[in-house]
Amino acid sequence: xxxxxxxxxxxxxxxxxxxxxxxxxxxxxxxxxxxxxxxxxxxxxxxxxxxxxxxxxxxxxxxxxxxxxxxxxxxxxxxxxxxxxxxxxxxxxxxxxxxxxxxxxxxxxxxxxxxxxxxxxxxxxxxxxxxxxxxxxxxxxxxxxxxxxxxxxxxxxxxxxxxxxxxxxxxxxxxxxxxxxxxxxxxxxxxxxxxxxxxxxxxxxxxxxxxxxxxxxxxxxxxxxxxxxxxxxxxxxxxxxxxxxxxxxxxxxxxxxxxxxxxxxxxxxxxxxxxxxxxxxxxxxxxxxxxxxxxxxxxxxxxxxxxxxxxxxxxxxxxxxxxxxxxxxxxxxxxxxxxxxxxxxxxxxxxxxxxxxxxxxxxxxxxxxxxxxxxxxxxxxxxxxxxxxxxxxxxxxxxxxxxxxxxxxxxxxxxxxxxxxxxxxx
Amino acid sequence: xxxxxxxxxxxxxxxxxxxxxxxxxxxxxxxxxxxxxxxxxxxxxxxxxxxxxxxxxxxxxxxxxxxxxxxxxxxxxxxxxxxxxxxxxxxxxxxxxxxxxxxxxxxxxxxxxxxxxxxxxxxxxxxxxxxxxxxxxxxxxxxxxxxxxxxxxxxxxxxxxxxxxxxxxxxxxxxxxxxxxxxxxxxxxxxxxxxxxxxxxxxxxxxxxxxxxxxxxxxxxxxxxxxxxxxxxxxxxxxxxxxxxxxxxxxxxxxxxxxxxxxxxxxxxxxxxxxxxxxxxxxxxxxxxxxxxxxxxxxxxxxxxxxxxxxxxxxxxxxxxxxxxxxxxxxxxxxxxxxxxxxxxxxxxxxxxxxxxxxxxxxxxxxxxxxxxxxxxxx
Numbered sequence: 077x078x079x080x081x082x083x084x085x086x087x088x089x090x091x092x093x094x095x096x097x098x099x100x101x102x103x104x105x106x107x108x109x110x111x112x113x114x115x116x117x118x119x120x121x122x123x124x125x126x127x128x129x130x131x132x133x134x135x136x137x138x139x140x141x142x143x144x145x146x147x148x149x150x151x152x153x154x155x156x157x158x159x160x161x162x163x164x165x166x167x168x169x170x171x172x173x174x175x176x177x178x179x180x181x182x183x184x185x186x187x188x189x190x191x192x193x194x195x196x197x198x199x200x201x202x203x204x205x206x207x208x209x210x211x212x213x214x215x216x217x218x219x220x221x222x223x224x225x226x227x228x229x230x231x232x233x234x235x236x237x238x239x240x241x242x243x244x245x246x247x248x249x250x251x252x253x254x255x256x257x258x259x260x261x262x263x264x265x266x267x268x269x270x271x272x273x274x275x276x277x278x279x280x281x282x283x284x285x286x287x288x289x290x291x292x293x294x295x296x297x298x299x300x301x302x303x304x305x306x307x308x309x310x311x312x313x314x315x316x317x318x319x320x321x322x323x324x325x326x327x328x329x330x331x332x333x334x335x336x337x338x339x340x341x342x343x344x345x346x347x348x349x350x351x352x353x354x355x356x357x358x359x360x361x362x363x364x365x366x367x368x369x370x371x372x373x374x375x376x377x378x379x380x381x382x383x384x385x386x387x388x389x390x391x392x393x394x395x396x397x398x399x400x401x402x403x404x405x406x407x408x409x410x411x412x413x414x415x416x417x418x419x420x421x422x423x424x425x426x427x428x429x430x431x432x433x434x435x436x437x438x439x440x441x442x443x444x445x446x447x448x449x450x451x452x453x454x455x456x457x458x459x460x461x462x463x464x465x466x467x468x469x470x471x472x473x474x475x476x477x478x479x480x481x482x483x484x485x486x487x488x489x490x491x492x493x494x495x496x497x498x499x500x501x502x
Numbered sequence: 503x504x505x506x507x508x509x510x511x512x513x514x515x516x517x518x519x520x521x522x523x524x525x526x527x528x529x530x531x532x533x534x535x536x537x538x539x540x541x542x543x544x545x546x547x548x549x550x551x552x553x554x555x556x557x558x559x560x561x562x563x564x565x566x567x568x569x570x571x572x573x574x575x576x577x578x579x580x581x582x583x584x585x586x587x588x589x590x591x592x593x594x595x596x597x598x599x600x601x602x603x604x605x606x607x608x609x610x611x612x613x614x615x616x617x618x619x620x621x622x623x624x625x626x627x628x629x630x631x632x633x634x635x636x637x638x639x640x641x642x643x644x645x646x647x648x649x650x651x652x653x654x655x656x657x658x659x660x661x662x663x664x665x666x667x668x669x670x671x672x673x674x675x676x677x678x679x680x681x682x683x684x685x686x687x688x689x690x691x692x693x694x695x696x697x698x699x700x701x702x703x704x705x706x707x708x709x710x711x712x713x714x715x716x717x718x719x720x721x722x723x724x725x726x727x728x729x730x731x732x733x734x735x736x737x738x739x740x741x742x743x744x745x746x747x748x749x750x751x752x753x754x755x756x757x758x759x760x761x762x763x764x765x766x767x768x769x770x771x772x773x774x775x776x777x778x779x780x781x782x783x784x785x786x787x788x789x790x791x792x793x794x795x796x797x798x799x800x801x802x803x804x805x806x807x808x809x810x811x812x813x814x815x816x817x818x819x820x821x822x823x824x825x826x827x828x829x830x831x832x833x834x835x836x837x838x839x840x841x842x843x844x845x846x847x848x849x850x851x852x853x854x855x856x857x858x859x860x861x862x863x864x865x866x867x868x869x870x871x872x873x874x875x876x877x878x879x880x881x
Contacts, residue, residue, distance in 0.1 A: 128627040177779065181764065185661070186639055194619070201623050212701055213770050216609070217640065218661045222769035222869040231781045234764040234871055235669065238610075238640040238659040250673070253680045274615060277622055278635035317545065333682065334656040336650045337597070349654065352599070439810050468636055469645030471657060499563070 089252045089328040091477070092317050093169025094420050095266075095312030097157040099135035099303055099407050102144065103164060108424050110406065111432040112453050117407050118289040118301045123153075123191070124276050131285035134271060135303030135408030142233040148304035152189030152214045154306070155223045158268040161306040162224050169310035170322055171262060179310070180232035182251040183221045184243025184267030184313025186277060186412040189214035194273045214486040218410075220268055220430045232260045238412075240467030241374075243267050244307065245415025245475055249331040251311055261316040266308030269411035277301060282341070288375035288408075288436075292402035293386070293448045295439040300376040303408020307416035309423075324424045329363065329460065332356025342380055343466060347388030350464070353472035357462065361476040365393050368476065369458030370431055372422045374466045375402025376409055385464065386444045395445040399456065402448075405435035419475055422463040426479040429457045509675045510880050511851040512751040513593025513739030515585040515689075517566060518836050518845065519556035519732055522584070524592030525754065528736075528845070529852050537835050539719060539730050545696040552703040552710070554717050555694050556732035556837030576647060578611045578693040581648055582643035585735035585841070586687050590651050593685075593739035593751060597652020598619050600684035600745075604658045604674040605691060606666030607840045610640035612695045612815055630674035643691055655683035664801055664808065664867035666690040667736060667843030672760045672873055674740050683870070684745050689737030689844035699731060719837070722809050722828035728852035729803040732837015736845040755846075755854035759876040761786035765815075774808030783872045785864065787819040790876070795820065796858050799846040800829025801865035801873075803838045812866045829864060843873070850877035 244267025667690025674688025
């Protein structure tokens with residue numbers, strides 16, 4: 077970041093707040109502890125009846141955590157985790173009063189309150205009158221934005237972005253453009269998805285779920301494991317952040333967003349759209365591929381995705397040119413939340429100088445010519461990292477985060493979030 | 503809007519209950535001003551408290567997409583695809599890495615979600631169709647259309663009540679202004695679906711809202727008593743002005759300004775008269791000055807909460823220009839659906855092309871989403 081907080085005539089965008097509810101629990105601290113320990117949170121599903129399905133596991137938010145997040149009678153599961161994660165991000169940023177009120181709100185979402193809607197539909201379809209019709213009001217994805225906009229008192233631009241598994245990353249990217257363009261100085265951006273029957277059944281029907289916890293980049297990988305989460309970032313004009321004395325986690329250096337225009341469910345076999353997204357992101361950030369030390373891969377564990385992503389990474393970074401891991405092996409594929417969950421993971425990795433591992437990776441696929449950090453987190457100081465998110469519909473989003481140099485006068489300093497500022501890197 | 507990259511409208515494609523075609527078809531339907539609302543034809547409403555809608559004829563839809571697409575795609579995908587193809591044809595714009603797409607929808611493909619769930623309820627896990635499942639994700643319409651028109655720049659789907667099409671246009675214009683695309687096909691789509699219609703009627707969300715007065719779409723009228731649903735898709739082709747000029751595009755109008763924001767309100771409610779603490783939309787409208795708007799379209803659709811709230815907000819923000827109130831509503835012609843916002847912007851572009859100085863397309867939705875698009879003649 078320049079001294080003025082402006083590069084090429086555009087304001088710099090920094091990340092000043094983080095918040096998450098993940099299968100490890102509520103809060104950034106528990107999330108980072110789980111990632112750093114390489115703990116796989118993928119377990120037998122409890123919220124959905126899995127009898128008769130090929131895969132019966134997922135990374136759920138524990139019931140004891142959900143019980144602390146407000147009443148399920150008043151709000152959908154998705155709204156409850158979104159509200160908790162958003163509140164943590166705003167508190168972490170120290171964003172209050174008018175500065176908070178003017179923030180934009182962009183939420184990546186797919187499932188909305190579908191879990192509760194399904195319960196109603198199941199009962200009605202089986203001929204049992206249900207008193208739960210009220211749940212239908214929250215069934216659509218935009219319900220999260222309505223709930224958060226109202227409860228948090230936000231008046232800036234409000235959008236619900238539905239870009240399948242790239243939704244969370246896209247909300248961050250599109251929010252960054254609003255900050256850069258001066259539409260708003262701050263934005264609360266992120267994604268949310270709770271487990272739903274339709275998602276669980278759909279990926280089972282497509283035979284894209286591994287009966288065992290997923291094994292991204294493994295030669296014997298058999299698919300993904302779904303999960304649920306909400307993760308939010310406060311992004312901000314760097315000057316605005318500095319002027320109000322805000323803390324900075326990282327710089328959102330740039331992003332790339334492309335569409336395959338190839339197939340509704342399958343990625344382009346040569347990873348063309350992925351390549352363009354990563355290169356666009358590098359151009360946008362003013363970085364060379366060699367400046368990026370770590371990629372938090374989309375890494376779902378499906379044969380098709382991992383093969384295409386490996387090809388794309390090789391084209392952009394060269395064989396072995398970057399360290400790669402998939403945190404989906406730890407917290408599952410959290411769908412619309414995945415891009416923002418992995419953005420938080422990438423920022424924390426930069427801050428702590430510790431890269432989260434790829435769990436369950438025993439025999440690396442020879443088509444994946446990268447060090448995929450199997451099993452154990454690895455200390456590594458680096459200046460920049462990239463987070464990939466891809467989705468049905470050929471959606472490709474690559475986010476690039478930069479650690480800010482310590483000690484440079486006039487620049488915001490990298491700091492741990494308030495919630496975990498005393499934490500030691502394991 | 504960025505001063506460096508200005509955005510113009512170069513094409514329209516619409517498939518609605520009145521007409522299907524490009525800019526001329528929309529202009530014709532607007533000039534005719536004949537309401538397409540009538541008794542629902544596609545399902546039985548005898549046991550329901552609401553019975554009206556504006557439906558797209560299946561024959562119209564069949565003529566817009568090829569037989570293979572018609573066989574493979576759900577109805578809402580065909581609506582979106584048909585309108586996108588018409589828009590691209592109207593603008594004569596080519597696909598490629600500079601072309602993006604933004605689709606706004608309120609309800610998405612509920613038909614496919616219902617069919618997918620029914621498969622399970624009838625036959626268990628073996629009854630689940632892997633072919634239907636992708637349609638349950640709202641971005642499938644954008645995905646299908648992106649493949650057909652070769653859009654490789656960002657493909658974004660936005661989900662919003664009442665203002666889905668407005669938001670899509672706003673987001674599309676931003677993608678161009680921010681340099682993320684050279685051209686964007688932006689608009690909205692929704693379909694009429696039995697289960698949703700029946701539930702909304704049960705919940706009193708449709709005219710006549712549990713029996714108060716005769717059923718009908720009467721925005722801003724004293725006896726308004728709820729919206730009447732429509733269906734269809736309307737997409738605009740937005741382009742960076744210099745690029746459009748360079749290729750000799752038929753420029754209709756300029757998107758001179760956009761704003762969108764949130765007026766905090768409890769979910770699903772419309773609080774008429776609630777104070778908007780100075781959202782971006784309020785600032786934009788007030789900034790236009792006392793005579794900065796020549797015509798105003800609104801999102802009022804007969805829902806008393808939305809109508810009254812919109813009138814109150816505009817009355818405050820337009821100041822002396824109260825001759826623009828109530829704003830012009832197109833809901834009585836086409837019915838309320840996700841494409842209506844883009845259709846309003848298309849109507850404003852047609853006005854601007856005929857010389858109307860500045861047209862404000864305003865929207866407010868239950869839950870507080872508020873939008874504004876200012877359309878002016880292209881310089």
